[in-house]
Amino acid sequence: MKINFTRNNGPVDGIIDQLMETAGDIRRPEFVREMIIASLKAGQEDDEGGDIKLMNSTLKEMRFTSKVFSPYRNVRKVTVFGSARVRAGDPLYEMAGLLGKKLAEAGYMVITGGGAGIMEAVNKGAGPEHSFGVNIRLPFEERPNPVIEGNPRAINYKYFFNRKVAFLKEADAVALFPGGFGTLDEAMEALTLLQTGKRNPMPLVLVDEPGGSYWEHVIRFLEEELLARNFICPSDFAIIERVSSALSALETIQRFYRRYHSMRYVRGRLVIRLTTPLRREEVQRLAEQFQDILVAGGGIVSTGALEEERDDGDVIDLPRLAVDFNRRDFGRLRSLINAINDL
Numbered sequence: 387m388k389i390n391f392t393r394n395n396g397p398v399d400g401i402i403d404q405l406m407e408t409a410g411d412i413r414r415p416e417f418v419r420e421m422i423i424a425s426l427k428a429g430q431e432d433d434e435g436g437d438i439k440l441m442n443s444t445l446k447e448m449r450f451t452s453k454v455f456s457p458y459r460n461v462r463k464v465t466v467f468g469s470a471r472v473r474a475g476d477p478l479y480e481m482a483g484l485l486g487k488k489l490a491e492a493g494y495m496v497i498t499g500g501g502a503g504i505m506e507a508v509n510k511g512a513g514p515e516h517s518f519g520v521n522i523r524l525p526f527e528e529r530p531n532p533v534i535e536g537n538p539r540a541i542n543y544k545y546f547f548n549r550k551v552a553f554l555k556e557a558d559a560v561a562l563f564p565g566g567f568g569t570l571d572e573a574m575e576a577l578t579l580l581q582t583g584k585r586n587p588m589p590l591v592l593v594d595e596p597g598g599s600y601w602e603h604v605i606r607f608l609e610e611e612l613l614a615r616n617f618i619c620p621s622d623f624a625i626i627e628r629v630s631s632a633l634s635a636l637e638t639i640q641r642f643y644r645r646y647h648s649m650r651y652v653r654g655r656l657v658i659r660l661t662t663p664l665r666r667e668e669v670q671r672l673a674e675q676f677q678d679i680l681v682a683g684g685g686i687v688s689t690g691a692l693e694e695e696r697d698d699g700d701v702i703d704l705p706r707l708a709v710d711f712n713r714r715d716f717g718r719l720r721s722l723i724n725a726i727n728d729l
Contacts, residue, residue, distance in 0.1 A: 389426050398426070421445075440545075447541075447548045454518070454541055455556050463518070464489050464639060465497040465553045467572045468504025468563030468593075477595045478563055479507045485561065485593070485632035486511025492636060497556060499549075500534040504563045509533035520552045550575055559589040559639040564600035573604075580625045581618070583716045586649055587723055589627065589642045596630045621717030624724070644727040647704055652692045656711040656719075660726065663705035664688065668729050672707075675725065679718045684710025 393399050402422050406412045425441075432438040466486070472479045486496050486508035496512040498505035500519025509517040510533055519534030521542045534540045543549040554560070554576060562573050573592075579585035592601040605628070612618045629635045647659040664672075666688070673686040680686070686709050691702035707726075711719060 389423060389430065391420055391423050395423075443544050444548055447543055447545065448551070451520075451541055451548070451552045454539055455552070458495060461495050462493070462558040462643070463495045463497050463556055464559045464561055465557035466504065466508045466561045466563070467499070467553075467565060467569045468508075469565035469569060470499075470501045470503040470505060471566070472503040472507070472563075474507075478504065481593065481595060481632050482507035482563055483511035485635055486513075486517075488632055488636045489639075490516040492640065494558075494639075497553060498534075499553075499568075500530045500540060502531055504565065506531035506533065518556075520549050522546060522549055554579060554585060557588065559591065559642065561591045561593050561635050561639075562601075563593050564598070570604075577622075577625060580720075581622055581716055583713060583719075587625075587716070587720050589639045590625055591635050591638050592626060592628045593632070593635050594628070594630055598630065601628055619715070619717060621715055621721065624717040624720045641727060642723070645729070646723045646726055648701065650695070650700065652694050656709040656713075657689075657692060657695070658707045658709060658723070658726070659701055659704045660706065661704065664707070664726070664729060669707065672722065672725060676718065676722050679712055679715050679722070681710045681712050684712075686710070 387395070387398070389395055389398060402419055405422075406415055406418060412418050428438050428441055466482065468478070468482060472482075482504045488511075489496055490512040495516045495518065496508050497518040497520060498508050500509075500521035505519075509519065509531055514533050514537050517533055517537065517539060519530055519537060519540040521530050521534070521540065523542055523544055529535060530540060541552065543552075550572070553572065560572075560576050562569060562576075576585070576590055580587065580590060592604075594600050594602075605623075605626070608618065608623075613620065613623075627638050629638055643661075645660050645662055647661050649656060649658045651657070669686055669688050673680070676686070686707055689706045689708045691700070691704075691706065692708075696702050709722075
């Protein structure tokens with residue numbers, strides 16, 4: 387029989403409902419039902435087995451990712467990328483260890499790839515109780531670093547794309563140290579998600595040793611090749627911040643959350659949650675300064691929690707700004723957040 391997501395599957399719908407009732411404690415049953423339907427449809431459509439194996443592994447990996455991270459949803463986390471080939475004693479290794487230590491002392495947890503080099507240094511600095519390791523299974527990969535091996539917050543992935551989701555979905559900031567193809571891949575992934583608004587704004591900090599040229603060359607390439615050809619916009623560079631010390635990286639991350647708390651869209655309108663309210667004249671000044679990213683006739687106004695936020699219990703006590711954002715220029719949106727934090 388042909389199975390549909392709508393409720394016209396006859397006895398199949400009843401069996402799925404009975405299955406969820408028997409299992410018990412199913413949260414968001416409407417989504418679980420659709421996942422079961424999708425699995426049944428995949429089973430009917432699969433010819434050779436490769437696609438359904440991929441879907442099966444992906445679902446199991448994402449389910450376990452959610453299980454590991456869910457107890458720590460209220461703790462801010464910083465994902466740190468960098469080369470696995472940097473060894474103890476290298477200035478970058480020492481900087482990464484200090485950053486991990488300072489982040490933990492400031493109340494953050496760290497997420498790394500769980501391997502050697504920069505990842506090991508950050509995990510050592512933060513300590514096992516403040517560390518996550520999202521490792522990838524490779525035929526030539528070494529064992530996880532000593533901080534992550536056996537850690538209950540360690541996850542091993544078969545697929546890079548699932549691992550990327552964990553790195554960026556769970557992060558409140560990203561720090562990138564110099565590294566190889568993997569580091570550059572993650573840098574471009576993070577930049578793309580932030581530039582297109584597929585990921586809410588967060589600090590993206592490029593860290594190098596004093597006098598280092600790694601990120602200088604990368605940014606020069608972006609300017610001389612991408613920007614010069616109009617492949618990107620000047621405002622896209624607001625997404626990136628360069629620093630040359632662990633303390634500067636920490637200060638950059640903390641400054642981002644000085645007044646800005648979080649954001650969400652409600653009925654297509656951007657709602658920015660703040661830790662402290664703004665004065666009326668400050669809000670008016672922001673509306674004038676960032677008129678270019680508002681829809682025609684739109685504005686920026688102070689507000690409390692909207693009805694949908696109250697229904698969800700979504701940090702309802704915080705003051706807010708309702709912004710008629712055009713959902714196009716996310717570099718300028720980052721500049722708006724910077725301006726809010728500077729008031």
